[in-house]
Amino acid sequence: MTLKTLKMKLDITDINNAFSPTHEIGDPHKFIGRYEEIESLILGLSTEGSFISIFGLRGIGKSSIARQIKLIAEGDTILPRGLGLDYLIPKKGFNYMVHLVSCDSFITDVTSLIKRILLGDDKNQSIFYHNKNGDKRVVAYKEKEKASIGANLYAIKGGVEGEDETTYEIRLTDDLIQEFKQALATTQKDNQDRIGIFILIDEFDILKNKEGFASLVKTCSSKFVKFGIVGIGESTEDLIEDHASVGRQINSVLVKPMQDKELRQIIESAVNTLKKKIKFEDSVITDIIKQAEGFPYFVHLLGKESLLLAFKRKLDCVCPSIYHEIIDNLIKGKIQLTQEFRYVEACRTSAEREFLLKLFADSENNIILIEDIYKSAREFGIEEPSKYMKELIDSKNITPILIKSRDGRNVRFADPILKIYVKKREYIHDKYK
Ligand SMILES: Nc1ncnc2c1ncn2[C@@H]1O[C@H](COP(=O)(O)OP(=O)(O)O)[C@@H](O)[C@H]1O
Ligand SMILES: [Mg+2]
Numbered sequence: 001m002t003l004k005t006l007k008m009k010l011d012i013t014d015i016n017n018a019f020s021p022t023h024e025i026g027d028p029h030k031f032i033g034r035y036e037e038i039e040s041l042i043l044g045l046s047t048e049g050s051f052i053s054i055f056g057l058r059g060i061g062k063s064s065i066a067r068q069i070k071l072i073a074e075g076d077t078i079l080p081r082g083l084g085l086d087y088l089i090p091k092k093g094f095n096y097m098v099h100l101v102s103c104d105s106f107i108t109d110v111t112s113l114i115k116r117i118l119l120g121d122d123k124n125q126s127i128f129y130h131n132k133n134g135d136k137r138v139v140a141y142k143e144k145e146k147a148s149i150g151a152n153l154y155a156i157k158g159g160v161e162g163e164d165e166t167t168y169e170i171r172l173t174d175d176l177i178q179e180f181k182q183a184l185a186t187t188q189k190d191n192q193d194r195i196g197i198f199i200l201i202d203e204f205d206i207l208k209n210k211e212g213f214a215s216l217v218k219t220c221s222s223k224f225v226k227f228g229i230v231g232i233g234e235s236t237e238d239l240i241e242d243h244a245s246v247g248r249q250i251n252s253v254l255v256k257p258m259q260d261k262e263l264r265q266i267i268e269s270a271v272n273t274l275k276k277k278i279k280f281e282d283s284v285i286t287d288i289i290k291q292a293e294g295f296p297y298f299v300h301l302l303g304k305e306s307l308l309l310a311f312k313r314k315l316d317c318v319c320p321s322i323y324h325e326i327i328d329n330l331i332k333g334k335i336q337l338t339q340e341f342r343y344v345e346a347c348r349t350s351a352e353r354e355f356l357l358k359l360f361a362d363s364e365n366n367i368i369l370i371e372d373i374y375k376s377a378r379e380f381g382i383e384e385p386s387k388y389m390k391e392l393i394d395s396k397n398i399t400p401i402l403i404k405s406r407d408g409r410n411v412r413f414a415d416p417i418l419k420i421y422v423k424k425r426e427y428i429h430d431k432y433k
Contacts, residue, residue: 001034008276010274010275010311014224018274019300019303019305019307021300021304030081031068032262033261038080042219049378050226051228052232054066054230055230055233059415059417060256060294060295062269063102066100066200070100072094073094074097075094077089079267080312094195096194097196098198100202102123108209110212111173114177114216118183126138128141130187131186131187131190184197184220196226196229197225200228203230203231204239210241215245236252259294263296264285278316281320284318288303302327305329306318315383346401347428351430355432360373360413360422361419366412368410369410370408380432393411
């Protein structure tokens with residue numbers, strides 16, 4: 001290290017970049033742990049025509065894994081070498097063309113998904129770009145697309161932000177599938193030096209209508225074309241019900257809660273990016289890990305907030321007093337988080353509902369028997385607990401807080417991070433404190 005770098009002071013950008021509570025991990029140097037998941041995915045990449053499925057709870061780290069597997073498929077070896085998994089990569093290396101598509105409210109069904117892949121988006125070029133004369137093909141496709149919408153053949157729901165939602169009938173036409181197959185075939189023909197094309201679809205669970213997906217995968221997968229999906233669920237079946245009909249070997253990867261030692265490494269890695277100019281005291285690290293309950297999100301959140309406060313106070317260490325200030329802010333709802341917004345929205349108007357939500361959050365189970373909670377609520381004098389449930393289970397636009405099981409006897413938190421947050425959050429109302 002030169003004298004200059006030694007003397008260099010940390011600036012606010014270093015502080016802001018050390019943790020990433022709101023972003024998935026793109027930089028393989030900052031990606032921690034996940035040996036088994038990456039091992040299984042590398043094997044999936046070298047299994048011809050196999051189908052890849054990555055699933056787990058919200059906020060557990062799926063999209064970060066998806067980003068890494070994209071890099072690995074494209075030939076980057078930083079992470080495999082770091083994990084000692086490079087021996088699983090074929091000698092000549094991977095050189096896939098990867099389309100990592102994230103579903104959003106505009107991708108409602110398989111038709112709009114295919115169109116997104118054909119036309120590209122801000123993260124992916126159109127797959128036509130891999131072909132000779134790619135630009136011309138994209139232009140030609142867009143022209144054709146316009147004409148077909150004009151002729152009312154099929155239309156994408158939504159489309160461009162701000163535009164009126166179109167309500168044409170949405171059909172997965174044979175034409176579109178043929179078009180897609182043709183594009184894949186041309187891609188293969190024009191890219192003989194590549195292993196293949198890998199289409200990885202994140203947030204697959206939010207696709208409202210998955211009809212036709214399994215058969216699409218079945219007809220389009222080949223030695224050259226590989227598909228993968230990423231989404232919230234406990235199994236591949238949660239993501240695609242008719243998974244058997246993809247007709248392929250499925251490499252399923254369940255993303256588990258992170259181990260304590262991995263959570264610790266997140267902090268250590270962040271401290272390294274700060275050239276160790278600000279440290280975390282050990283008791284603070286231990287408590288952050290305890291609070292996180294296996295979710296890397298909380299480590300990033302608490303890490304980031306306490307680091308920023310230490311920086312503001314011009315300290316070179318995140319000591320317990322700084323950290324406790326942050327925890328205090330968190331439980332009082334003073335940190336602006338989407339979880340806080342949801343909490344206030346649900347509980348503001350009723351002390352009873354707040355208490356009920358707390359009871360659900362305190363349950364040790366993920367799948368919670370409603371009657372158990374009602375029983376406890378009655379013991380505290382809430383005679384008709386079901387009266388307060390509507391706002392927790394219904395929601396107009398966004399996902400509800402609690403999701404009921406099919407038989408209506410159980411609920412689970414749609415967002416497990418919100419469950420942990422509710423547990424920590426101080427009461428708004430005094431009545432049941
Ligand atoms: N392997 C990892 N190493 C370090 N941080 C991680 C890792 N995986 C996830 N994170 C962090 O955890 C949070 C949630 O990750 P994300 O990949 O978005 O989860 P999901 O897609 O399952 O909701 C983000 O803040 C991200 O930066
Ligand atoms: Mg994600």
